[in-house]
Each structure stands twice: as C-alpha cells, then as structure tokens.
Amino acid sequence: MKIIGVDLGGTEIKAGLVDEKEGLLKKTNRPTEVYKGPDRIVENINEAIKELDPEMKIDAIGIGSPGSIDRKKGIVRFSPNFPEWHDFKLAKKLNKITNKDVFVENDANSFTLGEWYFGKAKGMKNFVAITLGTGVGSGVVTHGVFMTGNDGIGAELGHIVVTPNGPLCGCGNRGCLESIASAKSVARHAKELAIRYPDSKVLQMAKSVEDIESKHVFLAFEENDYLAKTVVQDTIDAMARAFGAYIHIFNPAMIVVGGGMSKAGETLFEPLRERVKKYIMKSFIDTYKIEQSNLVENAGILGAASAAIFQIREEK
Amino acid sequence: MKIIGVDLGGTEIKAGLVDEKEGLLKKTNRPTEVYKGPDRIVENINEAIKELDPEMKIDAIGIGSPGSIDRKKGIVRFSPNFPEWHDFKLAKKLNKITNKDVFVENDANSFTLGEWYFGKAKGMKNFVAITLGTGVGSGVVTHGVFMTGNDGIGAELGHIVVTPNGPLCGCGNRGCLESIASAKSVARHAKELAIRYPDSKVLQMAKSVEDIESKHVFLAFEENDYLAKTVVQDTIDAMARAFGAYIHIFNPAMIVVGGGMSKAGETLFEPLRERVKKYIMKSFIDTYKIEQSNLVENAGILGAASAAIFQIREEK
Numbered sequence: 001m002k003i004i005g006v007d008l009g010g011t012e013i014k015a016g017l018v019d020e021k022e023g024l025l026k027k028t029n030r031p032t033e034v035y036k037g038p039d040r041i042v043e044n045i046n047e048a049i050k051e052l053d054p055e056m057k058i059d060a061i062g063i064g065s066p067g068s069i070d071r072k073k074g075i076v077r078f079s080p081n082f083p084e085w086h087d088f089k090l091a092k093k094l095n096k097i098t099n100k101d102v103f104v105e106n107d108a109n110s111f112t113l114g115e116w117y118f119g120k121a122k123g124m125k126n127f128v129a130i131t132l133g134t135g136v137g138s139g140v141v142t143h144g145v146f147m148t149g150n151d152g153i154g155a156e157l158g159h160i161v162v163t164p165n166g167p168l169c170g171c172g173n174r175g176c177l178e179s180i181a182s183a184k185s186v187a188r189h190a191k192e193l194a195i196r197y198p199d200s201k202v203l204q205m206a207k208s209v210e211d212i213e214s215k216h217v218f219l220a221f222e223e224n225d226y227l228a229k230t231v232v233q234d235t236i237d238a239m240a241r242a243f244g245a246y247i248h249i250f251n252p253a254m255i256v257v258g259g260g261m262s263k264a265g266e267t268l269f270e271p272l273r274e275r276v277k278k279y280i281m282k283s284f285i286d287t288y289k290i291e292q293s294n295l296v297e298n299a300g301i302l303g304a305a306s307a308a309i310f311q312i313r314e315e316k
Numbered sequence: 317m318k319i320i321g322v323d324l325g326g327t328e329i330k331a332g333l334v335d336e337k338e339g340l341l342k343k344t345n346r347p348t349e350v351y352k353g354p355d356r357i358v359e360n361i362n363e364a365i366k367e368l369d370p371e372m373k374i375d376a377i378g379i380g381s382p383g384s385i386d387r388k389k390g391i392v393r394f395s396p397n398f399p400e401w402h403d404f405k406l407a408k409k410l411n412k413i414t415n416k417d418v419f420v421e422n423d424a425n426s427f428t429l430g431e432w433y434f435g436k437a438k439g440m441k442n443f444v445a446i447t448l449g450t451g452v453g454s455g456v457v458t459h460g461v462f463m464t465g466n467d468g469i470g471a472e473l474g475h476i477v478v479t480p481n482g483p484l485c486g487c488g489n490r491g492c493l494e495s496i497a498s499a500k501s502v503a504r505h506a507k508e509l510a511i512r513y514p515d516s517k518v519l520q521m522a523k524s525v526e527d528i529e530s531k532h533v534f535l536a537f538e539e540n541d542y543l544a545k546t547v548v549q550d551t552i553d554a555m556a557r558a559f560g561a562y563i564h565i566f567n568p569a570m571i572v573v574g575g576g577m578s579k580a581g582e583t584l585f586e587p588l589r590e591r592v593k594k595y596i597m598k599s600f601i602d603t604y605k606i607e608q609s610n611l612v613e614n615a616g617i618l619g620a621a622s623a624a625i626f627q628i629r630e631e632k
Binding site: 068125126140142143145147148149150152153154156157160164171173244248249250251252253280281283284287 | 456461470471472473476480488561565566568569595596597598600604
C-alpha cells in the first residue's frame with residue numbers, strides 16, 4: 001500500500017510518499033498560505049501530492065493536523081494553525097479534487113501511529129508515545145490496541161495533574177503535565193525567572209526575555225546555568241511523576257518521546273530516566289525503556305501516512 | 317459454564333457456586349485457619365466446594381486472593397493474609413484433590429472481572445474499576461480488552477502520585493493515591509489529627525485513637541465533625557485528581573468503585589463526583605459515570621469465579 005502523508009503545519013505543508021513496508025520514499029513541501037483561505041490550502045496540498053505522484057497511483061492520503069479532529073467525518077473542528085476556521089471539511093474537499101480516500105487525524109495520534117509502524121516502537125504491543133511540543137501530545141497502544149477510549153477522546157496523558165494547584169493550563173485546570181513540561185511552559189517558566197536572574201545564559205542566548213524559547217533553556221542547562229537548572233529540574237521532576245504514572249498504569253515496554261523539546265536529547269533523557277525510578281514501584285524496574293523518537297523531521301509525514309494506513313486496516 | 321468462586325480472606329473463606337449467565341446460585345463459608353498451615357487451607361477450600369457441589373459437576377474453580385499472584389502458575393507469591401508463606405502452590409495443590417482446573421487471581425483483577433461479568437460495568441467495553449480497601453486496588457477494560465500490560469503487572473492505578481512529597485506509601489514512593497485514599501490511610505490521617513482534636517466525634521465513636529477506622533471518619537463526616545471533614549475533603553480531593561487522570565487517559569464510560577470504604581455510599585460519592593469535574597477538561601464532561609459497586613458482600617466470590625471464566629475464555 002502506498003500513501004501520501006501530509007503534515008499540515010501553520011506555515012508549511014510537508015508531504016511525503018510513503019510505502020507501507022519501505023517507509024518514506026520521497027518528500028516535498030509548500031507554504032501553507034493560511035491567509036489565502038481554506039480552498040488555497042487544499043490546492044497547495046493537492047500540488048504537493050501531484051508532484052510526489054503525478055500518475056496518482058497512491059491508495060489514499062493521510063493528513064495530520066494539530067487541534068480537534070473529527071476523524072470519522074474528516075473535519076478539522078478547530079486548529080491552532082487556522083484559528084479563524086471552524087469545522088473545515090478537509091477530507092471532503094481534498095477527496096473531490098483527488099478522487100482518493102482522505103483520512104484526517106490529530107498530530108498526537110498520528111505521531112503514535114507513526115512510531116508504531118515506522119519508529120522505535122515498531123510492532124510493539126504495549127507502548128506510550130509522548131510529544132513535547134507547544135503542548136504535550138500523547139497516544140497509547142496497549143495489548144496491540146490503539147487506545148482512544150469510549151468516545152475516541154482518551155489518551156490525553158498531557159492533562160493529568162502532576163502538580164496540584166500548579167500553573168494554569170490551557171485546558172482550564174491547574175498543574176497538568178502540559179502546564180509544566182511543554183515547550184511553551186518551559187519558556188514561560190524561564191521568562192518568569194529571567195527578571196530575577198538578569199545574568200543568566202538563557203537571557204544571553206535569547207537576547208530578550210520575550211524571545212526565550214525552551215531550546216535556550218536546555219542549551220544553558222548544559223552549561224550549568226542556574227536559572228536553566230531550576231527550570232529543567234522542575235520540568236524533569238513533573239515529567240518523571242507523569243511517566244511513573246504511565247508505567248504503573250500501562251506497564252508499557254517503551255515510552256517513546258518526540259516533539260520539539262525532545263531534541264534536547266540526552267540532556268533531557270538521562271536525568272529523566274534517573275528521576276522516573278524515584279516514582280515507580282520496585283516491580284516495574286527494568287520493565288520499560290524511555291527513548292527519543294528517531295523519526296525526527298519526518299515524524300509528521302510518516303505519522304499522517306500511518307493514520308491513513310491504520311484506518312484502512314481497521315475498515316477491513 | 318458453572319464455576320466455584322473462592323474469596324480467600326485472612327480469617328474467612330467465602331465460596332459460591334456461580335453460573336456464567338445466572339450469577340451466584342448459592343454460597344457458604346469456612347474459617348481460613350491460617351495458623352494450621354497451607355494444607356489445611358486447601359482442605360478447608362475443598363470442604364466448601366464439596367458442600368456447594370457434592371457431585372463435582374463444576375467446570376473449574378477460581379480463587380481470588382490479595383497479594384502478588386503468578387496467575388500462569390497459580391502460585392500465591394506473597395499475600396498479606398499469609399505473611400509467612402511464599403510461593404504457595406495453591407492451584408496445583410487444590411487441583412490434586414479436586415481434579416478440576418484451578419485459576420488464581422489477585423483480588424483487584426478479580427473485582428474488575430466480576431464487575432465486567434456480573435456488576436454495574438456488565439458488558440462494557442471501556443471502564444475503570446477501583447477498590448478502596450486496606451489498599452487501593454484497580455483494573456481496566458479498554459476497547460473490550462482486560463488491560464494488564466506488557467508483563468501483566470499494569471493497571472496499578474492506586475500508585476500514581478497525586479500529592480508530590482505526600483505521605484509515604486507502602487510501595488516506597490510518596491503521595492501515591494493509596495497513601496491517601498485507602499481505608500488504612502484515612503484511618504492513619506485521622507489518628508494523626510485526633511491528638512489535636514480530642515473532642516472530635518471520630519474519637520468518641522472509635523473509643524480510642526488506636527481503634528480509629530475509616531468508617532468512623534465517614535460517620536463523623538456526616539455529622540459535620542471538623543476532624544472528619546478535614547480528612548474526608550483531603551481524601552476526596554486526592555481521589556478526584558486520580559479519577560480525573562483516569563478519565564483523561566482511558567475516556568471510560570464508567571468508573572465503578574468497591575471495597576470497604578465505598579460503603580460510605582453517597583457521603584463519599586456525591587462530593588467526589590462534584591470534585592472530579594474540577595480536574596477534567598470540558599470535552600470530558602458527561603462522558604463517564606462514577607458508580608458504587610452493587611456486588612457488595614458477593615464481590616469477592618463473583619470476582620474469583622469471573623477470573624476463572626476469563627481465563628477459560630482466553631484459552632479458547
């Protein structure tokens with residue numbers, strides 16, 4: 001089976017031709033051009049598809065998008081990438097032009113399926129996938145089942161409370177993992193502290209308080225910067241409590257971690273692995289691995305293609 | 317299929333004849349007589365079985381026991397009910413005498429399966445089961461799969477950290493749900509406070525600090541006792557954070573709650589349902605029910621029988 005996977009970002013459309021067995025064969029990209037309206041986005045996606053497969057021999061198209069997705073109807077109900085559009089009938093519009101089956105899935109589920117079919121969790125029956133991006137996305141495969149729950153809205157592992165009465169989260173609660181361990185939250189935490197530590201390397205790297213990003217924090221952490229250490233240690237401790245919960249709950253063979261913040265690599269993973277041990281029972285020691293995703297820049301494309309492959313297999 | 321379910325307690329053996337479709341047909345009990353040694357326990361179980369089914373027409377025997385169980389080998393590795401015995405080959409010994417298949421399962425998994433086959437969660441594809449007893453036991457059915465994880469040791473929902481740096485838990489961590497919301501933890505919390513509140517109704521009911529049990533706390537809570545309110549509100553808040561996590565993670569149609577402490581009934585459930593709403597995202601409102609188990613005194617027997625039914629169906 002051959003699929004075109006489309007990673008629909010707010011500024012860029014990344015698309016790739018993916019073979020079910022061989023993985024990514026070739027890829028391309030286009031500007032999204034959100035300001036030109038929904039029809040233009042659909043046209044831009046179509047152009048990318050035609051470039052990758054001019055004879056349209058593909059079996060289907062998979063699209064991964066952040067936000068709230070109605071996967072049955074192929075509708076983007078709401079996406080932070082296109083805040084002005086609601087209930088964008090993406091699958092239907094693209095199907096009209098391409099005459100191919102189009103599947104739409106949110107980016108966290110796409111990432112999980114991509115890891116399952118092409119990544120470090122390939123073929124595993126029990127794993128947890130976490131993306132540390134602007135928010136915290138997640139997905140779970142347990143006993144070989146892609147777990148979404150009774151209404152298909154579960155596996156929201158980023159919204160378990162890890163710090164009671166902690167920072168306000170976008171979801172309305174306080175102290176969710178996402179309110180502490182997303183790239184956005186790490187940057188916010190550093191910004192709050194930067195006023196008190198004007199000599200911090202974080203500030204030197206970012207140039208100004210407003211421009212602080214999570215990557216500056218991790219770079220400064222490697223250089224033993226005090227502010228960075230405070231933020232990173234808090235983040236890792238909150239993550240470790242959440243990961244401990246996932247381990248007790250799912251008894252997974254692996255937790256695979258992707259998203260922008262995972263690029264910090266062993267700077268993040270080494271202390272995280274160590275800290276997680278503090279929060280698990282003895283019987284769970286050595287039952288799991290915590291790994292950085294190796295799909296990197298192609299995670300979005302492979303994930304989107306995987307979402308289509310998954311749906312096609314489910315329908316069979 | 318007809319099964320004898322055995323609820324193996326530290327002081328009492330409860331046994332019942334259970335029909336796969338009709339539920340509990342009749343039941344009996346015997347003293348466990350732990351002090352007389354393992355062989356005597358097996359003999360006591362056997363006597364209960366013979367009383368219930370003299371002609372031995374049953375298909376199998378299911379035994380539920382607290383502690384660490386090797387369900388594949390039918391071994392009780394360790395149980396708080398028989399602290400001096402390790403690796404007690406219960407299934408093998410009882411099989412020799414009865415010539416029937418014997419299945420052994422821990423009490424939390426048994427409870428979950430009992431709820432699935434005979435309780436409020438009957439036939440559900442997505443639910444979470446929690447027992448609030450001496451400890452916090454738990455089990456999960458997701459997408460129709462009884463979830464135990466990669467090594468069969470998952471679904472330990474009582475050991476997620478709900479209060480960082482909270483009370484020490486029996487598992488070695490701090491602030492697990494079990495360290496706050498088990499009957500034992502509620503009693504401990506009340507005992508700690510009783511010294512400061514000598515006029516508390518909790519103390520009047522229990523007669524002495526040492527004799528305080530969780531039931532005294534809930535009875536005094538109904539009478540607006542200050543100490544009891546402090547303890548119950550803390551307990552409910554911790555439970556609500558945990559339940560919120562389960563809802564975000566599993567998107568279950570129901571959380572069914574049993575165990576000794578659940579007998580507090582609406583005194584516990586009403587404020588708990590209200591508090592859980594504080595910890596969940598809007599999209600999860602009205603997707604779940606939180607219900608008290610109605611299997612009551614027969615939960616152990618039906619659970620043990622269900623564990624056997626489950627294993628037999630799995631083997632098919």
